[in-house]
Amino acid sequence: MPATSLCQDEACPPYSLMDDYSEGAHPQILEALLRTNSTQQVSYGGDAYSDEARQLIRNKINCTEDEADIFFVPSGTSANLISIASCLRPYEAVITLDSGHIACKEAGAIEATGHKLILVPAVDGKMTTTNLQKAIQQNQFFPHMAKPRLLYISNASETGTVYTKRELTNLSALCKQMNLLLLMDGARIGTAMCSKKNDMTFRDIFDLTDIFWIGGTKAGALMGEAIVVKKALSEGFVFHLKQHGALLAKGRIMGVQFMELFRSDLFFTLATHANAMAEKISANFEALGHHLVAETETNQVFVTMPQQLAQRLQNRFRFYIWDQLDDGQVVVRIVTSWATDELQVDKFNAWVAQWTAAAKEFTTN
Amino acid sequence: MPATSLCQDEACPPYSLMDDYSEGAHPQILEALLRTNSTQQVSYGGDAYSDEARQLIRNKINCTEDEADIFFVPSGTSANLISIASCLRPYEAVITLDSGHIACKEAGAIEATGHKLILVPAVDGKMTTTNLQKAIQQNQFFPHMAKPRLLYISNASETGTVYTKRELTNLSALCKQMNLLLLMDGARIGTAMCSKKNDMTFRDIFDLTDIFWIGGTKAGALMGEAIVVKKALSEGFVFHLKQHGALLAKGRIMGVQFMELFRSDLFFTLATHANAMAEKISANFEALGHHLVAETETNQVFVTMPQQLAQRLQNRFRFYIWDQLDDGQVVVRIVTSWATDELQVDKFNAWVAQWTAAAKEFTTN
Amino acid sequence: MPATSLCQDEACPPYSLMDDYSEGAHPQILEALLRTNSTQQVSYGGDAYSDEARQLIRNKINCTEDEADIFFVPSGTSANLISIASCLRPYEAVITLDSGHIACKEAGAIEATGHKLILVPAVDGKMTTTNLQKAIQQNQFFPHMAKPRLLYISNASETGTVYTKRELTNLSALCKQMNLLLLMDGARIGTAMCSKKNDMTFRDIFDLTDIFWIGGTKAGALMGEAIVVKKALSEGFVFHLKQHGALLAKGRIMGVQFMELFRSDLFFTLATHANAMAEKISANFEALGHHLVAETETNQVFVTMPQQLAQRLQNRFRFYIWDQLDDGQVVVRIVTSWATDELQVDKFNAWVAQWTAAAKEFTTN
Amino acid sequence: MPATSLCQDEACPPYSLMDDYSEGAHPQILEALLRTNSTQQVSYGGDAYSDEARQLIRNKINCTEDEADIFFVPSGTSANLISIASCLRPYEAVITLDSGHIACKEAGAIEATGHKLILVPAVDGKMTTTNLQKAIQQNQFFPHMAKPRLLYISNASETGTVYTKRELTNLSALCKQMNLLLLMDGARIGTAMCSKKNDMTFRDIFDLTDIFWIGGTKAGALMGEAIVVKKALSEGFVFHLKQHGALLAKGRIMGVQFMELFRSDLFFTLATHANAMAEKISANFEALGHHLVAETETNQVFVTMPQQLAQRLQNRFRFYIWDQLDDGQVVVRIVTSWATDELQVDKFNAWVAQWTAAAKEFTTN
Known part of the structure; x- marks a missing residue:
């Protein structure tokens, strides 16, 4: 040949x-933007499309409005830095894999919000309870060490592997025991959910984490990620969006795209x-x-x-x-x-x- | 009747x-997104459309690549906070009208990057040299007061008025004399340039400021603002975009829109x-x-x-x-x-x- | 003559x-430093003298260990920035007089921790409920304005006036009603308490504020201020001291001085x-x-x-x-x-x- | 027995x-505080004793006022965070040993100023050019990684070892080549200089670093560290002191102590x-x-x-x-x-x- x-x-x-963001958006998404373009909508996320998208996502999770708030942001780095900054006090630290996106691909975005990263080596691209436990133990010298308070993981991981339900259940249990919040970066949660290795529903992930986000950029949208925040942590979240420039005036752009992605099974x-x-x-x-x-x-x-x-x-x-x-x-x-x-x-x-x-x-x- | x-x-x-962002985008812009959608492009602003848009904007300004760098960000708050954080040292302060967008509409975004705002009353919605001078004088108690280092103004102003060439020339001269940088928020620079009161070209504005930005969101784009940064201040600017979640993976979205806005006189x-x-x-x-x-x-x-x-x-x-x-x-x-x-x-x-x-x-x- | x-x-x-810090320390304080100099003590505030000083201050306040924690820091600016940073979330703002020490004498220290200041004009050097109410009302445009969350006042004020019990009671009640914390800067609380105009006890001040601090620097000590924090707000406070360089290895220096100041009525x-x-x-x-x-x-x-x-x-x-x-x-x-x-x-x-x-x-x- | x-x-x-800060100060230092106590002095570091101390330190370094500025701060954490924050732009990162004081003993103080730490393993408690080079190389993915800009080392190291002149010369040369600043934490620089292994003068250290500081707390003072900053980096340094609560009103306390430490060879x-x-x-x-x-x-x-x-x-x-x-x-x-x-x-x-x-x-x- x-x-x-x-x-x-x-x-x-x-x-x-090279990556999963070299093209524009899936044609259906552009059509949805065209279709909805001329209506007048309330700004800053108060539009009907964002409302509809939030409800569709809640339906997929099988959760109620009382359980979760959902916020749209323009980028994955926004999603991570806002999620983390919104629930940590200034002296609290984040545990992450040393290959974690926040550790080596976001130009120090988390530190720029004032928070220390504690780095842990990966096993098959993933966090293990053993390594997590060790990191917690090694960062207990009060008050000389920043206090571990949040575990950050990605699903799919940086090397494309996925967490099993057992793995996430164990991490989640250890987090609860050690008083750590659990944040899942879902830039590629779509491919994770559709992996043959996956045995979790969105509800499982919702139950086992405190915040997780659903990546749109790498899943066929022009841009946009949907952050799912447990109700207990969502007070004041919108201020964070605004303060970090992530609350778009035309929030509808992200609403429409997520509406289209979740209206059917796109x-x-x-x-x-x-x-x-x-x-x-x-x-x-x-x-x-x-x-x-x-x-x-x-x-x-x-x-x-x-x-x-x-x-x-x-x-x-x-x-x-x-x-x-x-x-x-x-x-x-x-x-x-x-x-x-x-x-x-x-x-x-x-x-x-x-x-x-x-x-x-x-x-x- | x-x-x-x-x-x-x-x-x-x-x-x-209510505002100038209740609808989606001008149809030509959506068409441009459709037309360019399927090509593969380099990510994070390295795409051909962003390059083209930058050149078109430089043409309108009548400046060369050696004079100015241009960066696209998703929101006006991003544009302001990144522009300011990128050129101030930690102890330096921003002078703004007390009605300035950064002073009362961005949820403390500038302070969140660590910088103090010094508030000045407006005259016809605008900063005057008299009030600027007074603010500078009142903030000189070394080292007990943060050092005034940047003047922030908006054109059109928050009340829709525009700066004349004489006004901006005077402010610019005072800034140079007092060692202040001058940043112009151009969320509505389009309507300012098209005002019957306007007597400035983009080149004038470029010459008289250090950084200014051209608003897309309020000018018919889905989202996006173009920050024009004098070469002397642009080193490391991209890191700031990335660190604040404003460097979109599909930078093309903003490139295409600004390309369409400035391809002709749209x-x-x-x-x-x-x-x-x-x-x-x-x-x-x-x-x-x-x-x-x-x-x-x-x-x-x-x-x-x-x-x-x-x-x-x-x-x-x-x-x-x-x-x-x-x-x-x-x-x-x-x-x-x-x-x-x-x-x-x-x-x-x-x-x-x-x-x-x-x-x-x-x-x- | x-x-x-x-x-x-x-x-x-x-x-x-010119000021109240041109000399060193009162001789009794230096003698106390000499007298205690050679004993070996636990570092970072765990020394016997700091414990004793804390108890003596609690006695003056007439409060128990379960009600208040007390922390020593080297400077007034430390006391203010740590107190504020410790109890605000990133989007929360501080209301202060425009003549407040944090507003114009601390080089942007509060903004450097990320928080916006909302400025209010003084009446007789003091905050009034009328002006406070107005400031709260003018900063309610959700989520475009940082959320007012803490009132900062100084007693004695910047012009040397003192708050009466009625005034502080009214401010405190308004704060509670509007969900604001109340911080009193006590750089000159000694002269305030000894003013002929004063009608408050330390217990009154403790009851009517959430955090207040007792200035040592301007009261005869070499340096050092004692921050009194209501128990509900003191969790994690020590981390803030450490993170901001205010947790001295030889915490005894401040412990000994406050011990001497409060051992008798010095x-x-x-x-x-x-x-x-x-x-x-x-x-x-x-x-x-x-x-x-x-x-x-x-x-x-x-x-x-x-x-x-x-x-x-x-x-x-x-x-x-x-x-x-x-x-x-x-x-x-x-x-x-x-x-x-x-x-x-x-x-x-x-x-x-x-x-x-x-x-x-x-x-x- | x-x-x-x-x-x-x-x-x-x-x-x-347990440590080198369990006692108070050397008696000569307390005597000096007593001796100078009653004179009236200019505040905030403008006192005659601080001036004298600065000159004595310059004499030991054998440098002129035109070469170096010297600032006194109350703690080592202050010295580190202020030195680092004063010379980095927001996206710039610090390279440190993973056992470095700033990495694990300062409660995230550097990250709290917004800067990322890049961790490197130690050899004999020290940074090596090999490990430094590797860290620089691994952090070059523009603009996704924070930019390495400053090397932080301690002398004596965390395990009590000292840098030889050859070692520091090599590190310094690599820093210059890679455009990194070099900061030496001198909490225990006294014992380093007096080590039998030491072959450097203060002048050598001054020449080979950009900023270094001389620890007083662990060297017999009540508190206080002297930061020696090359002239090129010292503009605006005092603002940083003030902003971080490290500019004491009675700066004389530190001036007197360093005067006494360096008046003779104490x-x-x-x-x-x-x-x-x-x-x-x-x-x-x-x-x-x-x-x-x-x-x-x-x-x-x-x-x-x-x-x-x-x-x-x-x-x-x-x-x-x-x-x-x-x-x-x-x-x-x-x-x-x-x-x-x-x-x-x-x-x-x-x-x-x-x-x-x-x-x-x-x-x-």
């Missing part, structure tokens, strides 16, 4: 498998597609004998390959070199999304197969 | 003249419409003998009327009662926008005329 | 009536002396026909005089020119303290009398 | 070897004593076959011993159990100071010897 059969227009730019359909594309890529790598660094449970594939192979692939596809290993191998991250074109996935897999075979032949001879 | 001629469907909700056309609608309302009030609290220079009308008239109008139109006066009169704020329907303006004017006449008749008899 | 009779050594530097004896000296100066001004800007209720005298007289006095005495009036008059602030030498007060009064007489004679002729 | 020969009064409390004499006492304890442990966890280079001894021995010693002496090892052994920290009584050191050594012998006999039999 010659290269030309894969990309007939030689000038075509590399196809991006949110889940899109995540399921993303996962399926990743699985296809992952299966191909495994079949060809490449080593997966993390199990492919959602829409991210972490795979080891020779640097040379990665470079050749990068002529056709855009993706991150995640790590440089000592032996000339690299770890590559492939991310699929609601928008990933299956034809491109097939091409990607074909190229991987072709070049892997060529490399083997070369090595053998 | 019976009421039914104004609103034939008795059940129709009041028409909003930005100015829409602002001109808003101003025209306000002028029509304002002229009617004046013709009927109502007192304007501030001259109507842009898209806001501040008018005094009997409480009873305001209440009757509120059955048909939504707007803010801005102030309660002692004599049973109220100050009403009417805001028009790119989306304001001229038919509704005519109805509004007709109702005002009818009820004003009725009231006079009643009073006379 | 020739000048030489007042200062026989022509080279003697001007005597300072604290009150010293304040009484300061007040008596101010009264003497004040009475002389009045007798000579000078206008007092504020009634002299504690250890500060604010008096109007011709600029020329102020300048002549400044050759012999150091004090602040507090304000420049339009008519060539100035407002002068004279501060006395526990250390003020009565002989110097007599000289000061004599000079004032002599020069006032000379000026009158000159004017008459 | 029976126990009674060591402590004849059975009721005598355990002697503290500062060094006291540190030399502390080191000698630690060396004596350390040598005894080694002679008896106990394992030192860190080399005893200053006034701290970290030694491994059976838990049982530690417990017996704790009946007579107070010290920290620093770590619990897996095999029933513990790591004990012994700290000596300017005030440590050599007689008590001899007793301590004798008890260690007696019980070590007893334990060996027991084990042998």
Whole structure:
């Protein structure tokens, strides 16, 4: 299979498998924005669409208005920093994986609100009760150490793995015992919920956490995340939105998008597609004998390959070199999304197969 | 003229003249989002549309890439807090009108970044050199007072007035002399530029300020503001965007919208419409003998009327009662926008005329 | 009376009536430091002297350990910023006089902890329920305005006046009704308690406030202030001390000093002396026909005089020119303290009398 | 040797070897406070004693007023947080050892000023260029990671080791190359300078760092640390002192103490004593076959011993159990100071010897 059969227009730019936010929004979402565009609405989140979206999300969670408040913010960093700042006192600290998004991808946003991060190593990309317990114990030197008060986890994790109900139940129980709040970053909660490994409902997650948020940006929306806050913690939350510039005048933009995502099962359909594309890529790598660094449970594939192979692939596809290993191998991250074109996935897999075979032949001879 | 001629469907909700963000986006902007939706783009503001929008804005300013950096953020509060936090040291303070948006409409966002506000009374809704000078003098008790370092003004002002070139030149000169930076909040800079009172170009504003921002939200966009930062102050600015949750993964959303606003003269056309609608309302009030609290220079009308008239109008139109006066009169704020329907303006004017006449008749008899 | 009779050594530097912290500590306090110096003590406030001082203060308040916690900090600014930061959520604001110490003498310390100040004009140097009510009402635009949550007052006030029991009772009742905490800055609470105008006990102040602090620096100590916090608000307070650098390793320094101040009535004896000296100066001004800007209720005298007289006095005495009036008059602030030498007060009064007489004679002729 | 020969009064409390701040101040310092107590001085650091102390310190450094500014603050945490906050922009981060004082003993004070800490493992209690380089490299993902901008180290280190001139020269060179500022925490710089391992002058340290501070609290003062700031960084520093409550009204207290410490060589004499006492304890442990966890280079001894021995010693002496090892052994920290009584050191050594012998006999039999 010659290269030309894969990309007939030689000038075509590399196809991006870099992240899950390279495209705009799912067409249905744009149509919803068009459809609702001309009505006059109350500003700052008081619009009918945001109300409707909040109710639809509550329905999915199977919770009442008395149990949870829901707030829309424009970005994941907003969701994290506002959630954390809203429920900690100034001397309280956050426990997070050292690979946590707030620890290494948000430019110090949490510290900028005044709070210390306590870093814990990951196991399969996840927080374990053992490591959590140890971190709590090591931060008890009163009053010289900031007081651990909130556990931050992501589901799916930074390496695409998902928490099982047992794992989250255990973490949640330990948090309650140690007086820690539990915040789940759900930037990719859609793919987590649609993972074959998942055994939790939204209600489970709601019950086992204090705050969790549902990512829209990586799930087919233009932007926007929905923060679900237990009633006991939601007083004054809107002030935080406003104070951090996250309370949009036209709150309807986020309301309409979440309304559309949850009106039917669009949110889940899109995540399921993303996962399926990743699985296809992952299966191909495994079949060809490449080593997966993390199990492919959602829409991210972490795979080891020779640097040379990665470079050749990068002529056709855009993706991150995640790590440089000592032996000339690299770890590559492939991310699929609601928008990933299956034809491109097939091409990607074909190229991987072709070049892997060529490399083997070369090595053998 | 019976009421039914104004609103034939008795059940129709009041028409909003409450603010300039009650509707979605101008249709051309939505079309641009649709048109560009499926291309793959670099994330976090590195997309081709944001680049194009930045160049178009620079063209309007008539400045080069070496002179100014441009950043897109989702909200006006973001624009203000990031601009201010990015160029002040921790002990430096901001001078603002006591009616300034940062002083009374942003839930303490500036203080939340650690900076003191020094409040100054307005004259015609604007900062004067006299009042600025006085504020600087009164805050010099070293090191017991935070050091004045930045002047914040809005154009159009909170009461809809605009700065003349002479006024801004004088403020700018005083700032330079006293070592103050000058930030212009341009949430409504479109209507300011299109005001009949305006005698400045974007280049003038660029030259006379250190940072200014161009509001998209109130100018026909779904959301988004473009911050124009003089090169000398822009180092590290992107970190601030990220740290405050304002660096959207799909930066294209704002890029596309500003591209569309500035590709042709849409930005100015829409602002001109808003101003025209306000002028029509304002002229009617004046013709009927109502007192304007501030001259109507842009898209806001501040008018005094009997409480009873305001209440009757509120059955048909939504707007803010801005102030309660002692004599049973109220100050009403009417805001028009790119989306304001001229038919509704005519109805509004007709109702005002009818009820004003009725009231006079009643009073006379 | 020739000048030489007042200062026989022509080279003697001007005597300072500038503030109440120009000297070191009262000798008894230094002796107590010497006496206790060599014992080994638990660090960071756990020493026996701090315990003893806390108990002595509780005795003066007539409250139990279950009612109040007491913390020592090195400075008044520490006391204010820690007290405020410890009990506010990030979006909550402080109401203060515009002449309040936190508003204009602490370099933005409160804003640096993230909190907005809402400024209110003073009446006789004090907060009134009318002005407080108005400030609360004007800051209710949810969620665009930071939420008023704490009233900050100083007793004695910045102009040396004191709150009566009725005044404080009314403010306290309004605070409770409006869900505001009440913090009293007691940098000069000693002179307030010893004022002839005072009709409150420490127990009254404790009952009517949520936090108040007892100033040591201006009351004869080397440094140190004692913050009295109602039990309901004291959880986690020590973390704040530590986080802001106010938890001294050798907490004993402050413990010993407050122990000495409250072991007998030294604290009150010293304040009484300061007040008596101010009264003497004040009475002389009045007798000579000078206008007092504020009634002299504690250890500060604010008096109007011709600029020329102020300048002549400044050759012999150091004090602040507090304000420049339009008519060539100035407002002068004279501060006395526990250390003020009565002989110097007599000289000061004599000079004032002599020069006032000379000026009158000159004017008459 | 029976126990009674060591402590004849059975009721005598355990002697503290817990830290270097259990006693008050060196008697000469108290005498200086007494001697200078009654003069009137300018407040807030403008007093003659502070001026004199600053000059004496500059003399020791051998630098001019044009090269360095010196500021006195009440605590080490103040010194660190003010130094760091004064020279970083909001998105800039601090690199520190994970055992650094700011990382685990200051209750999140640095994060409370908004800055992220990047943690690096120690080698012999110290930062190495290798680990520093790695940390810088791992924090370059623009703009998703806070920007490394300042290296924080302590000399002596947290485990009592000292930096050699070669080590500090290399760190300093790497900092310059990577555009990092270098801050040295000198809480125990006295014992570092007096260590037998030290090969640096104050001038060396001044040249190789941007800011360093000289600890008074642990060096015989009641309280107070002197921050030495290179001229290029000192603008506005006083505002930071004020804003964080560290600018004492009676700045003379710190001025007098540092004047006394540096008037003669008291500062060094006291540190030399502390080191000698630690060396004596350390040598005894080694002679008896106990394992030192860190080399005893200053006034701290970290030694491994059976838990049982530690417990017996704790009946007579107070010290920290620093770590619990897996095999029933513990790591004990012994700290000596300017005030440590050599007689008590001899007793301590004798008890260690007696019980070590007893334990060996027991084990042998």
